[in-house]
Structure formats: C-alpha cells, structure tokens
Amino acid sequence: MSAPLIVLVGPMGVGKSTVGQLLSERLGAGYRDTDEDIVTAQGRTIAEIFVDEGEAAFRALEKEAVRSALAGHEGVLALGGGAVLDADTRALLAGQRVVYLSMDVEEAVKRTGLNAARPLLVVNPRKQWRELMEARRHLYEEVATVVVATDGRTPEEVAEAALDAVDRQSARRGRLTPHCALRDGER
Numbered sequence: 001m002s003a004p005l006i007v008l009v010g011p012m013g014v015g016k017s018t019v020g021q022l023l024s025e026r027l028g029a030g031y032r033d034t035d036e037d038i039v040t041a042q043g044r045t046i047a048e049i050f051v052d053e054g055e056a057a058f059r060a061l062e063k064e065a066v067r068s069a070l071a072g073h074e075g076v077l078a079l080g081g082g083a084v085l086d087a088d089t090r091a092l093l094a095g096q097r098v099v100y101l102s103m104d105v106e107e108a109v110k111r112t113g114l115n116a117a118r119p120l121l122v123v124n125p126r127k128q129w130r131e132l133m134e135a136r137r138h139l140y141e142e143v144a145t146v147v148v149a150t151d152g153r154t155p156e157e158v159a160e161a162a163l164d165a166v167d168r169q170s171a172r173r174g175r176l177t178p179h180c181a182l183r184d185g186e187r
Ligand SMILES: Nc1ncnc2c1ncn2[C@@H]1O[C@H](COP(=O)(O)OP(=O)(O)O)[C@@H](O)[C@H]1O
Pocket: 010, 011, 012, 013, 014, 015, 016, 017, 018, 019, 078, 111, 112, 150, 153, 154, 155, 158
C-alpha cells in the first residue's frame, strides 16, 4: 500500500497548505490537501458545509477524505486542523511521517484574522483559537513524528526546517528516501 511522503498537521492558519505545496515542489512529489478534496467532491466551500449540515457532518466527510488520501497518495499531504480529533484517523497516522507545524496565538491571529473561510474562528478568533489549541495540542503531539515551529519563519524557511527535521529523523532510523534526501524539533 502506498503512503504519503509527509503528512502535515497543526492548527488552522499555521501554514499546512502553503508549506505543503512548497514541500511538494522541493521533493518533486505530488500535493494533496484533504480540505480541497472535500470541497471538490462536495461542490461547496467548507463554510457552506458547516452552515448547511453542521460540524459533525463535515467531520464525517473529513474522516473519509483523510482515510482515502492516506491510502492512495504518495506525495505531500496537508490535513485540515481538526482531522486529528478523530481517533480512527489518529490510529491511521501511526507509522506515518507526520510533521506538526506549530505557532503561538498572536501569530495565529495575524495569519487567519477574521476569515470567514474558517467557520470555527469567525466570532472571536483569539479566544476560539486558544480554546481549540487547549483541546487539540496533545493530539497534534500524539500523532507527530517531528514538530516544526513556524513563528517568525517564512513559508520557505518552514519548509526547509521541516525537510531538515524529517531528514535527520530518517537518517537516524537508517531509512533515507531516495529523491527526498530528507535532512527542528524531532521527538
Ligand atoms: N510561515 C508563514 N509566515 C507568514 N504567513 C504564513 C506562513 N505560512 C502561511 N502563512 C499565511 O497564513 C495563512 C494561512 O495559511 P494556510 O497555508 O492556509 O494554513 P493552514 O492550511 O494551516 O490553515 C495564509 O494567508 C498564508 O499565506
């Protein structure tokens, strides 16, 4: 069974989609984003799905989108920030190369702002983001094989740091991947 080269997890606005695309270019590999898969399949935006059917329905779609992408995608895979809430998804992530992109709350507010595309942050982004992180931080840490801090780093610098971290980890485990001569924060 195929598996992604790298799976990106972390909170909304940390840069999973941005950095994921950069990583795929750097690695010469494909890029996939489960939020995009859901929007394409549904023909609706994430915000519309939340409004039409509620968060639980979105989570069910997300769970299936992640399962399918983990089974069939060999490049870089960015997950939505809440994908790790699902225990089955976390179990599927075990054994994968999972990079947790982290940031502090002030950086999060700068990056996401009052952004209607992220329905979970529309009312009071700072407070909502803090609460989400309190509930989720341990889940990101649970599934991650490396953690890369993104504060004060450009997306290019984050991508470079992620490659360095994954590379070091792979070398330590004696299984370097060919064209990703994979080279902060491993666990
Ligand atoms: N390292 C970074 N520094 C500054 N802004 C960033 C960085 N990474 C991403 N961004 C910006 O933050 C916003 C959210 O990025 P995105 O990749 O959509 O995050 P996610 O997929 O994790 O929600 C975008 O406007 C993006 O351009």
